[in-house]
Amino acid sequence: MSVALSTAQALTLWHDVAFALVRDDEPDLSVRQVCILLTIYLEAPPHTVRDLAKKLGVTKPVITRALDTMGKLDLVSRRRDEKDRRNVLIQRTVRGALYLERLADTIGNRAKSL
Amino acid sequence: MSVALSTAQALTLWHDVAFALVRDDEPDLSVRQVCILLTIYLEAPPHTVRDLAKKLGVTKPVITRALDTMGKLDLVSRRRDEKDRRNVLIQRTVRGALYLERLADTIGNRAKSL
DNA sequence: TCAGACTGTAACGGACCCGAAACAACCATT
């Protein structure tokens, strides 16, 4: 399925969702952070720091720090890979799933009222 | 016109656009900054610091600082209101318009390939 | 076994952002 958006529609959609994110009570995540979060939830596991860094074109410390802060918010959790203890596997959490479900609602609602 | 998006579609769209923003060369704007930028370009002028702060539910220094950084990037410009010299009028720039046009393209392309 | 390659993380210095409060410039009413 394909969705056609005019320039004004695209920008209005983006504005409205950004506006909702700024105004709500949740702490603002950076674009990088939501990108990481969405990658974890949309793509198939396993997810490692190295893979995420490579995929997003950023350095590994960026991923580590994003996981630190999103971990504090309980949007994501970490576990050692027992098969190769150098690796850290990034996992989903209930709260992270709820956060994204709410984000999807916001996007969907704004798109509907374009 | 109304656009219906499933949960997965909404999140995929958001992910893909965030991904494109992270990967490109432009400096990453925060969610607040793009929200301010889009408000300036989508809503009718005049725009003042006070109005933007009230509209977004943030303090005035947040707006001032966002205008500082986006001004350095030439995405926005400031001018004194000659009719009431306390006011600062926020204005669009060519580069800002191009930036948003490109953002709209990115959003449109990702939406099309949902 | 042990040197080298590979993981993720910590440390560092610099830049930016935040909210609250103080501030300077300006207007308006008296």
Add this chain to the structure above:
DNA sequence: AATGGTTGTTTCGGGTCCGTTACAGTCTGA
């Protein structure tokens, strides 16, 4: 002209994020 209220900005202390670099733990192949 003076005063009080308005504007946007600056300052302050504290926090987060950045990239680079250095590091500690883990694997692997000679």
